[in-house]
Amino acid sequence: MDEDGSARPQTAVTADDVARRAGVSRWTVNRAFKKDASISARSREKVLSAAAELGYVPDLLAASLASSRSRLVALLIDDFANPHKLVMLERLTRILQHAGWDTLLVNMLSEDDGRDALMNASQRRVDAAILIGIQFDDKVLAAALGARRVRKLIIFARSSQNAETISIAVDDVAAMTEITSHVIDRGYARPMFLAGPQTYSAHLLRKETFVAQWTARVGRAPEVISVETYDPARAFDRVHQVLAPRNGRGLPDVLVCENDALAIGAIDAVRHKLGLRVPEDIAVTGFDDVPLASSPNYRLTTYRQPLTAMANRIVEILNEDREPGNHCDFLGQIVSRDSA
Amino acid sequence: MDEDGSARPQTAVTADDVARRAGVSRWTVNRAFKKDASISARSREKVLSAAAELGYVPDLLAASLASSRSRLVALLIDDFANPHKLVMLERLTRILQHAGWDTLLVNMLSEDDGRDALMNASQRRVDAAILIGIQFDDKVLAAALGARRVRKLIIFARSSQNAETISIAVDDVAAMTEITSHVIDRGYARPMFLAGPQTYSAHLLRKETFVAQWTARVGRAPEVISVETYDPARAFDRVHQVLAPRNGRGLPDVLVCENDALAIGAIDAVRHKLGLRVPEDIAVTGFDDVPLASSPNYRLTTYRQPLTAMANRIVEILNEDREPGNHCDFLGQIVSRDSA
DNA sequence: GCGCAATTTGCACGCGCGTGCAAGATCATT
DNA sequence: AATGATCTTGCACGCGCGTGCAAATTGCGC
Structure with a gap:
């Protein structure tokens, strides 16, 4: 819907381009895209329309590098035979996305011990790792936490006794x-x-x-x-x-x-x-x-299990600065059908 | 400016730290981690052991920013009711990971038309988007390709007539x-x-x-x-x-x-x-x-369907510089059981 | 209009690494 | 031992944006 005629389809349009077009500084441009930044309604308007014309969107990669916060979480799974995982994946990704978090899916089946998978995620600077598999032994957790490469380690739908992790599970x-x-x-x-x-x-x-x-x-x-x-x-x-x-x-x-x-x-x-x-x-x-x-x-x-509530709890934890208590219990409900 | 100033083991150790310890330059450090870089065996050895001592791993975020290549692909799904998707997820992530590609899982159920999801992925600078869902209408494809935010659009396990996309499917x-x-x-x-x-x-x-x-x-x-x-x-x-x-x-x-x-x-x-x-x-x-x-x-x-071969084809396509033919057909095999 | 406070804007610097090239080191050959 | 040829190393610059602060602007009461 927006081609200004200039033939440059591939060019990565940056905040500077938008700034020039909107007649403001680059910093004002980026402020316009920040939720609660101090910026006047008028300049935000100017910037946003200029950005729309140019097709600009902020570069999360550069933002992550500069702020050392990626709004990215790693989701580690090693249990693809269990159909419940598909339900979890859908619920988690939907709720995380809605809250502004993206999800890196890490398959731990092929890794020897999961260390590599965690290392891998850490190289992407994920803000947290969510474990929804089963084979996470203490060595893996220790490696992850010891190296402090992953700031928050959330164990989902299982309980963990490890004081360094956060576990979100049904009671x-x-x-x-x-x-x-x-x-x-x-x-x-x-x-x-x-x-x-x-x-x-x-x-x-x-x-x-x-x-x-x-x-x-x-x-x-x-x-x-x-x-x-x-x-x-x-x-x-x-x-x-x-x-x-x-x-x-x-x-x-x-x-x-x-x-x-x-x-x-x-x-x-x-x-x-x-x-x-x-x-x-x-x-x-x-x-x-x-x-x-x-x-x-x-x-x-x-x-x-109350998956939605549990996923929402993840979002809360991600948004908190300091690590909260390491254990959250939820109550679900029995579903009585014919098999028993 | 972090809080408690206590002894922090975390440190975000960079290539410079390793360089200092190994007595080489920062660039040599990064070369040591590159597969086919021109570096002598001795310095690589020195660097790697220094890195191991310090717990250094290259920062993929910074690397992506500098090289504008992220080795990250977005996987878009809108079809979580189909159990086959779990099989696909496992196969794709495993093979992609093995080839050095990470996967961003994007849930398109919550999006109005998928545009947002693609936009979102593009902000992370994914090198490609892989669509394994069903509701990708032409508007979405056009938006994605028109804005050129996503360099490669791969439609997996479905055929596409769109010349701008690459489709990998069974015949x-x-x-x-x-x-x-x-x-x-x-x-x-x-x-x-x-x-x-x-x-x-x-x-x-x-x-x-x-x-x-x-x-x-x-x-x-x-x-x-x-x-x-x-x-x-x-x-x-x-x-x-x-x-x-x-x-x-x-x-x-x-x-x-x-x-x-x-x-x-x-x-x-x-x-x-x-x-x-x-x-x-x-x-x-x-x-x-x-x-x-x-x-x-x-x-x-x-x-x-020959999912493994199809996933391997994705890897090939990702590794190629220029977009190849836009359609790949595979042959699977009938599995005859009792239901017919 | 004036003064002060509140708001808005601009900027230097850095995040960690890649690129391309030139300088340096190494080796085989004469 | 000298000469290229080859391999290895170092470096300036930039990727696009955040941070914290200072400068500029605006609002408000009088």
């Missing part, structure tokens, strides 16, 4: 207590817990809570099995492997899964490998409420 | 021809095609190809229905809505779906709303081979 104890009650109230008596990978730094308390609650209220400890990634296919294999030999004698009557990814694989195994019905023969519960959980195939009883 | 005609043959060979006679959103700029030729092929080979045109997003839930509703009234009289015997997201919703509807079996009563085919397609629940006959 696993409250959530799992609710699920335990749900299972007990429905009259299930022989539960088996299906857990995901057990990591140190970024923890989930679901297994511990379920085991403790069940033991306390029923009087005996539940069975527990686990898989090394949140992959439905892994859960499928594991459930088949564990339950098939016991088919006909002493099967559990409910599979309590650490999340929906595992629950979906578990349901498939129960139906298609054991030839049993869900929930009539074996009930299943999940966690996360992924889109597939509401499909008529699964009708999964699960627990929904 | 829809070849793929759909293969699927059509598969369907005909299996003896199906009353197909219905389930299409996704019809966009102008970034096109899929699947529907057109199937309709043309079927008509040519069987002698009559197949039915076609469509939904406005690649969301299994939408497909579920639509299939239910269209087929339920016809249950018992004149149902199709195969649903050919534009991709797996739609196919999965379609299967659920056939089973749980129509109470019919797949494939015995109605067969279903998809496209993409998402992880769920191999689950025992769906056993979906589908078509796998």
Whole structure:
């Protein structure tokens, strides 16, 4: 919509060009683009229209270099098999963008230990790193924080005991207590817990809570099995492997899964490998409420995390100057469907 | 002017610091970090060890500013309901990272028309924008290319007729021809095609190809229905809505779906709303081979795109100086499972 | 109109590194 | 040992904008 006829399509138009055209100084131009800068309405108007004519937009790269603030966060993931990650990505990027933060997506699957990924992000001067994967061990955290290359390390949807990190997660104890009650109230008596990978730094308390609650209220400890990634296919294999030999004698009557990814694989195994019905023969519960959980195939009883509120908390933390308390717990809600 | 003046290990150590310690000039330091720079093995060694001691890493921000090359690409998505996107994200980021490119994830769901998203990316000086969504209409493309803010516009997994863009996609005609043959060979006679959103700029030729092929080979045109997003839930509703009234009289015997997201919703509807079996009563085919397609629940006959090769092509294009031909077709392979 | 305060504007300097070239060092050859 | 030829190193300048302050302008009451 704006070609002044001069043939220079490629030229990076800078604040100086706009300044010249608007008859002000370069600094006034940049002020016009700053939200709460001290500038008169008239000059801002002049500058903005001149900028529009020239097609100028401030260069965030140069701004970042000068201010050492990039409004860029790194999002580190190592868990692409879990469909919930797509939901998280959408929610996080949308809310961060809305608040003026851009997102650098870092795939940690290919890195040996995640160190490289963090290093990489730090070279871009990200203002924070958000971890939404699982394999973040203490070495990685220590490396990141020790080198002080990343100023804020936010662990999302998992709890961290590390005092240097900020973790934003649902209250696993409250959530799992609710699920335990749900299972007990429905009259299930022989539960088996299906857990995901057990990591140190970024923890989930679901297994511990379920085991403790069940033991306390029923009087005996539940069975527990686990898989090394949140992959439905892994859960499928594991459930088949564990339950098939016991088919006909002493099967559990409910599979309590650490999340929906595992629950979906578990349901498939129960139906298609054991030839049993869900929930009539074996009930299943999940966690996360992924889109597939509401499909008529699964009708999964699960627990929904308040992702929007949690993402908004990230924005608050990013906007704060000093690091706040290192832990935020949120409460979600159980979603009761047919699977349990 | 930072706060507490306490001993700060962070320091933002620069090339100058390393240079001083290594007894060379700053430029030699930066050369040590450049792959094919002219530098003697001895000085590189000196520099690297000095850098290691100080914890120095080159600042990509400053490098980008100075060289006007950021090795950063924007990945624009507006289609988070389609599980295939998670697969694409993983593959693309992994391969791009491996080749030294970082990825800025831009969520276009919240933008009015995508213009803002592109503008945003351009302010970060991305070297290219990769579109893997669907709603990119000509206005957006024109805006992006007209302003020349983005030097390379790559449309991934869709075809574009726009001469200014580069599109990397599977050969829809070849793929759909293969699927059509598969369907005909299996003896199906009353197909219905389930299409996704019809966009102008970034096109899929699947529907057109199937309709043309079927008509040519069987002698009559197949039915076609469509939904406005690649969301299994939408497909579920639509299939239910269209087929339920016809249950018992004149149902199709195969649903050919534009991709797996739609196919999965379609299967659920056939089973749980129509109470019919797949494939015995109605067969279903998809496209993409998402992880769920191999689950025992769906056993979906589908078509796998060579994502790795396609992603590698992106890397090639990014590394090239001048824009190459604007269209790359790839061949995938049909994956025959039980659903058709 | 005057004086003072509040607002608005301009500016020197620096953020950390790349580019292109020229000076310096090294090596093989005669 | 001298001469180029080759490899290696150093450097001035600029990328586009922020910061903090000083200078210029405006507003206001009288």
